[in-house]
Amino acid sequence: MTEPIIARTHALVARHWTTMVPYAILAVLIVMTVSVNPATLRPSWLANSFDSAFSLILVAVGQTFTLLVGGFDLSVGGTICVTNSLMAVNAGPTVGGQVMWALISLAIGLGVGAFNGWAIHATGMQPFIVTLATGSVGYGVALLILKIDGGNVSPSFSNALLARFGSVTLSMILTIILVLLWLWFRRTDAGLSLFAVGSDARAAHLNGVRVASTTILAYAVSGGFAALAGIYRTAQVASGSPTAGQAFVILSIAAAVVGGTAIGGGFGGIVGTVVGAFVLRGIADLLVFLRVSSYWSALVQGVLLILAVGASAVVTLRKRGMVAS
Secondary structure, eight states, X not given: OOHHXXXXXXXXXXXXXXXXXXXXXXXXXXXXXXXXXXGGGSHHHHHHHHHHHHHHHHHHHHHHHHHHTTOOOTTHHHHHHHHHXXXXXXXXXXXXXXXXXXXXXXXXXXXXXXXXXXXXXXXXXXXXXXXXXXXXXXXXXXXXXXXXXXXXXOHHHHHHHTOEETTEEHHHHHHHHHHHHHHHHTTSHHHHHHHHHHHOHHHHXXXXXXXXXXXXXXXXXXXXXXXXXXXXXXXXXTSBOTTTTTTHHHHHHHHHHHTTOXXXXXXXXXXXXXXXXXXXXXXXXXXXXXXXXXXXXXXXHHHHHHHHHHHHHHHXXXXXXXXXO
């Protein structure tokens, strides 16, 4: 990888990662929520919020990788359905069984994602077609595993993943670890390659970036995190569902885009995605406290996504002008 593409990419990343818009939105939501329900200032509420949002955080983190390379992943819903159903039916009460099926579920997610990345790069098909197809297969497989909501989730499995250490939850700790790992990874050659491919795949290839392996990596990460979301959801709701992942497709894209990751690739990151996930969660909570119908939550989230996509399009045009200069 030559210095010019690294230098331009690094400058691009540095300029945009500190965007404050999602942070400002979250701050406003927090102020409004506290004013309506002061109980949200309690540590227990923060702990519950992390546990509730963590499934979305996981799948949205993976989705961020595909957005950074200029794609998106519609198969995450099917992957969550399969892994949630597998874990609910097969994990059992023993630690060995739970670990084994968690590893199998993770391998499935990584495999589906890697196939998506390979197919998109090798065939030139649009991510929409490839990931929609694999996602549909996932939904079908989930229905073969578990026809209706249910399963037999061991309390020990739920207790392990929902563990609390005083007012600190395991989901908080894992979220912080994910953010720290991202802050390191985004400065490595592999991390910068994500931004380079998303900015201009042809120019990245001409400058020595391995576009194929970077694309496969991005989609494999997305599939892996979708599998982790399915595993966590199993513990969270102590049940399985063949339709568990359907809502996460749009929500994961929305969380990443609201958090500042561009549709079309080239800039963004996990820190903003985590904030975006809490913005979506905060909207739902605020409307509940205001005793507003849950239908309004989807409407407000949709309007916010439209505004975020519009802002993303504007910044993407500026980004392309910057890279070309």
